[in-house]
Amino acid sequence: MNDQALLSARDYTVQIDGLIERGRYAQAGSLIGEALAHYPQDSGLLFAAARIDYDSGDADGARHTLHQILAHDPDHYLARSLMVNLLQDSGDLPAAELLLIDLLRAYPEAAFQYARYALLMYRTLHIDKAKALAREAYRLDPNNELALTTCLIGDIIDGRRGAEQAGLARLLQGHPESENTARMLITHLVGRGRYRAAKRIAVELLKLYPNSREVLELVVQLDALSHWSMLPLWPLNRWGWIASGGLYLITLLGLNLVRSQAPLFSSLATYTLIGYCLYSWIYPPLLTRWLKRRAGL
Amino acid sequence: MREHLLTPSLSASAAPVRLYSIQSSFLVAFFGGPAASLLYCGLNSWRLRRLADIPVHLAGAALLVALAYLLMYQPARFDGLYQLLGNDVFRALRTMLALAICGTFYALHQKQHRSRAFFSDKPPSPWIAAIVCMVAGYSIMVGLVAALKGMAS
Numbered sequence: 001m002n003d004q005a006l007l008s009a010r011d012y013t014v015q016i017d018g019l020i021e022r023g024r025y026a027q028a029g030s031l032i033g034e035a036l037a038h039y040p041q042d043s044g045l046l047f048a049a050a051r052i053d054y055d056s057g058d059a060d061g062a063r064h065t066l067h068q069i070l071a072h073d074p075d076h077y078l079a080r081s082l083m084v085n086l087l088q089d090s091g092d093l094p095a096a097e098l099l100l101i102d103l104l105r106a107y108p109e110a111a112f113q114y115a116r117y118a119l120l121m122y123r124t125l126h127i128d129k130a131k132a133l134a135r136e137a138y139r140l141d142p143n144n145e146l147a148l149t150t151c152l153i154g155d156i157i158d159g160r161r162g163a164e165q166a167g168l169a170r171l172l173q174g175h176p177e178s179e180n181t182a183r184m185l186i187t188h189l190v191g192r193g194r195y196r197a198a199k200r201i202a203v204e205l206l207k208l209y210p211n212s213r214e215v216l217e218l219v220v221q222l223d224a225l226s227h228w229s230m231l232p233l234w235p236l237n238r239w240g241w242i243a244s245g246g247l248y249l250i251t252l253l254g255l256n257l258v259r260s261q262a263p264l265f266s267s268l269a270t271y272t273l274i275g276y277c278l279y280s281w282i283y284p285p286l287l288t289r290w291l292k293r294r295a296g297l
Numbered sequence: 298m299r300e301h302l303l304t305p306s307l308s309a310s311a312a313p314v315r316l317y318s319i320q321s322s323f324l325v326a327f328f329g330g331p332a333a334s335l336l337y338c339g340l341n342s343w344r345l346r347r348l349a350d351i352p353v354h355l356a357g358a359a360l361l362v363a364l365a366y367l368l369m370y371q372p373a374r375f376d377g378l379y380q381l382l383g384n385d386v387f388r389a390l391r392t393m394l395a396l397a398i399c400g401t402f403y404a405l406h407q408k409q410h411r412s413r414a415f416f417s418d419k420p421p422s423p424w425i426a427a428i429v430c431m432v433a434g435y436s437i438m439v440g441l442v443a444a445l446k447g448m449a450s
Contacts, residue, residue, distance in 0.1 A: 094307040101303050108299065117302075123416045124313040125345070125409045126306050133302055157411045187415070241323045241403075245396045248327070252389050256382050 009035065013044040025052050043069050047078050059086055075106065084116065093124060111141035118150040127157060145175045152184055156191070164188065179205065186218070193238040195226035213297070220295050224288045233280050247277075316341050319403050319410055321423035325430055326399035327392060331361045332441075333434025334395040338402035340426055350405060357398045364394055365441050370449070 007015075012035035019028035032049045039045055046069045053061035063086050069079040080103055087096035100117045107113060114137035121130035134150035141147055152167035168188055175181050182205045189198035199222035206215050224230065225237060235243045251273050258269045307313065317340060326334035335357045342350035367374055368387060378386050403410065413420065 093313055094305070094309045097305055097307045101305060104299075104303055114302075121306065122412050123418065124307060125316075125412055127408050127412055129302065129306060130412075136299070136302060153415060157408050157415065159407070159411075241319055242400070244323065245400065248392065248396070252382065252385065256385065259383075 007035075009039040009042040009045055012039070013042075013048060016045070016048045020048065020051060020055070025056055028052055041072065043073050043076055043079070047076070047082070050079070050082060054082060054085065059089060062086060077103070077107065081113070088120065093120065096120060109140055111137040111144045111147050114140065115144065115146035115150045119146075119153075122150070122153060122157070127154075130154065131158075143174050145171070145178055145180060148174060149180055149184060156187065179209070186222075190222070190225075193234070195222055195237075198222050199226050216295055217292075217297060220291045220297060221288065223291050224284065227287060227291075229287065230284065232276070233284065236280055314344050314409075315418065315421050316344060316406065316409055316413055317423050317426065318420040319399075321420070321427055322399050322403065323396070325423075325427045326395035329395070329427075329431035329434045330391050330438060331357070331364075331395040331398055331434075332437040333431045334398040335361070336430040336433055336437075337427060338398065340430075341402065341406055345406065345409060347405070350402070353401060353405065357401070360394060362441065364390060365438075366445055369442070369445055 012031065016028050016031055016035070019025075019031065028048070029052055032045060032052065035045050036042075036049065046065050050062045050065035050069070053059075053065060062082070066079050066083050066086070069076050070083070073079070080099060084096050084099050084103070087093070087099060097117070097120060100113060100120065103113050104110065104117065114133050118130045118133035118137060121127075121133060130150070131154040134147065134154050137144060137147035138151050148167065148171045152164065152171060155163040155167050165188075168184060171178075171181050171184060182201055186198045186201050186205075189195075189201070199219065202215065202219045202222050206212070206219050209215050230237065236247070239246075255266070255269055255273070259266045317337065322334070322337055322341075325337040329337070335354060339350075339354060342354070368390065372379075375386055375390075378390070382389050
């Protein structure tokens with residue numbers, strides 16, 4: 001007789017959670033199949049199955065399993081929490097919001113859920129409400145990673161540099177190893193035009209998550225921004241459309257000045273500026289495309 | 298306080314707001330001029346339901362009319378600029394006013410633009426709106442010049 005048949009549903013869940021933590025989804029999936037044959041209605045096992053489906057990109061499978069759990073246990077916290085993810089991913093943001101509000105009414109001290117609600121509000125451009133939710137999450141649990149992150153996002157959006165640095169310092173202090181912290185640090189460095197430093201962190205992140213396409217794309221983007229051939233475009237990358245407006249003014253004044261003071265160089269100056277403009281429009285996408293191809297994207 | 302936070306802000310009937318990007322606003326301002334820029338930025342104000350932007354739109358429209366009037370009937374006011382830029386004055390002032398309008402509306406909607414960029418949300422396709430605004434902006438400028446000429450005669 002198989003030894004594992006004697007395991008309780010709880011023991012199965014612990015084993016499966018361990019496999020999920022290590023990213024061994026195939027093994028976890030086969031163990032779940034075996035466990036559910038013995039305990040078909042166990043919420044913990046069904047939730048683990050939904051989580052595997054969700055993590056492996058099978059949204060329909062995950063949704064079906066979550067509905068199964070919620071049919072006999074409508075208050076299942078983890079199932080409702082994961083359902084919020086599914087609703088957000090499918091673009092049903094109003095339903096996700098209602099479910100989050102239900103969760104917060106049932107668990108008013110859940111800082112994590114307040115922070116998730118703040119993220120949803122940022123995403124839908126309800127900035128003031130998002131900031132208030134982030135503050136509430138931080139008040140409930142000042143060490144919660146997502147609460148710290150949402151407060152930091154609010155500071156970045158507000159453009160308050162001092163508060164942004166302080167928020168980032170708190171996040172680095174409390175959660176130095178977290179992927180989330182690394183991403184926020186990269187955002188901070190990119191915002192300051194420090195592309196090489198941001199790339200170094202992204203490369204470290206890629207070492208931690210070698211299978212993540214998203215992180216690889218981030219490395220490629222930062223590689224393009226910090227490439228030596230992009231150095232002449234640094235002002236445009238750093239200050240964006242403000243720099244483009246400035247370039248227009250300089251072009252206008254500079255060309256007229258050259259025309260009146262040194263007409264011999266007028267054509268040279270015109271062609272140089274046209275060349276620079278073409279370079280700034282055409283070269284960056286070509287470089288990014290080449291780097292993506294080189295990275296296998 | 299919490300009750301206020303736990304009131305739903307999204308509705309199934311209204312899609313989440315998606316703003317036209319600053320890139321497209323810049324290009325519409327640069328190539329379409331101030332009237333096109335006002336119209337295009339007005340689309341974002343409308344999407345955000347920002348009534349507070351109305352005075353800014355009116356101020357932009359007043360500046361546009363004033364600039365056209367001054368250029369047509371009091372060009373002597375721009376003598377310094379004519380010396381500096383030659384025949385480019387009209388084009389330069391038109392583009393600078395358009396970029397100033399674009400910059401002002403970017404400043405007004407900056408938080409929303411930053412939030413959108415933070416979550417890598419794709420902006421709506423700008424092509425149709427941009428072309429319509431540029432054509433309408435050009436028509437407004439032609440109409441404005443004709444109206445100002447009509448006032449003089």
